[in-house]
Amino acid sequence: MSEWPIRVILAQPRGFCAGVERAIDIVERALALYGPPVYVRHEIVHNGHVVEGLRARGARFVDEVDEIPNGAVTIFSAHGVSMAVETMARARDLRVIDATCPLVTKVHREGRRYAANGFDVILIGHKGHAEVDGTIGQIGGTVHLVSSVADVMDLRPCDPDRVAYVTQTTLSVDDAHEIIKALVARFPRIVGPHVNDICYATQNRQVAVRELAQRVDVVLVVGAANSSNSNRLREIGAGMGKPCYLIGDAGAIDTAWFDGVSSVGITAGASAPEVLVSGVVDHLASLRPIRLETLSGVIENVRFRLPYELDPNRVA
Structure with a gap:
């Protein structure tokens, strides 16, 4: 590829929202407090990299609660569950910690x-x-x-x-x-x-990707294929008339996307960790010299309280 520099612009905000941070924190704290295994119904958030990282630490992800041993520590994902699932969990005497986004x-x-x-x-x-x-x-x-x-x-x-x-x-x-x-x-x-x-983080990321698409030739959205909010970001970028690609990580990049391109924008869905964004930036830098900048945008300071069972003020 050409050696002339490419301008790389990061959206602001991007990546993890407060609900995702809380859900991941719940799994990590439960593992530390109760020890593995801790069972999680469905993906805690829609991102395979996050799920695999937690699995390596002892989290076990299942499709339904009837796959969980009676009495085991069980976490409901950030997406929430039906009342029928709650009833089934009580019938199995599961120690439920609810990570549903507030x-x-x-x-x-x-x-x-x-x-x-x-x-x-x-x-x-x-x-x-x-x-x-x-x-x-x-x-x-x-x-x-x-x-x-x-x-x-x-x-x-x-x-x-x-x-x-x-x-x-x-x-x-x-x-x-x-x-x-x-x-x-x-x-x-x-x-x-x-x-x-509609979720503040969803709105903020959609506003940011719209501004980003106005400033660049190509938009990359870092996120999982099953992530609703990531797919909406890709649709918005494409709707602005720019080539817009949803990628799980840097490994999904096609260098042909950047032929004749002078600027690339990067954003990330609410369940995509910043390390994946850094990996994309590093990959672009390996292809061509880059000039990296970040858009001005909303600085999110939202934090949600942890469930009572994992409150650090209560649990030693």
């Missing part, structure tokens, strides 16, 4: 409140995503899942005047806004949170 828990509470007041609840989200499955299973009552404006037209609530909506936390803010507009147009009396109730 912002996901907030959606659960809102949905249950609407359902308890006799509303059909519309969940805006992606079918099959762990957070969506958990939220549907937490709300109870009648829940309708919509993923697009087209889905809105197929809705048949019990009472069109008693309809409410909640949202998956990792949606595209723009897509969610369009779906909410369609819901309001069809059900004028619908109630629900403002689109700004």
Whole structure:
């Protein structure tokens, strides 16, 4: 490749959010306190590098709680679980530590409140995503899942005047806004949170990648293929008319992407560790001289409390 320098710009913010940091911290503290093995239902967060690192330290990841020995220390992932999973865990006398992101828990509470007041609840989200499955299973009552404006037209609530909506936390803010507009147009009396109730970290990263795409020739999004928020970042970058690639790590880079390119932007999904971003930067530096800079942007200072069982003020 050419030896002329390439400008590499990092998005701000990028990478881990407070909910992900909390979830990983929960697994690490549980391993230190109780010793391995500690069982985790599903991936603690959607990133294979994080999962493998915790597995090496003694975490065991399972698909369902019936794979866990009775009485074992068990952690629910950041995406949340259904009430049926909670019931099954109690039946097996599992020592559960809940790593559900507090912002996901907030959606659960809102949905249950609407359902308890006799509303059909519309969940805006992606079918099959762990957070969506958990939220549907937490709300109870009648829940309708919509993923697009087209889905809105197929809705048949019990009472069109008693309809409410909640949202998956990792949606595209723009897509969610369009779906909410369609819901309001069809059900004028619908109630629900403002689109700004979508996770602060999701919004901040989407704003940052939009600015990033305006300044560079190519955008790289570091994140896992099954990470909803990482996929939304790639879609936004591509929607800005720039080649935008979702990569798990530096090993997924194709050098042909940078032929004739003078600038590359890098961001990372909320479950992607900064070490992977550093690896991408180092890889680019091995191909061509780079000029590295970081966009100005939101500095996130959000922190969520740990569960009572792992509170450092309580546990020696």
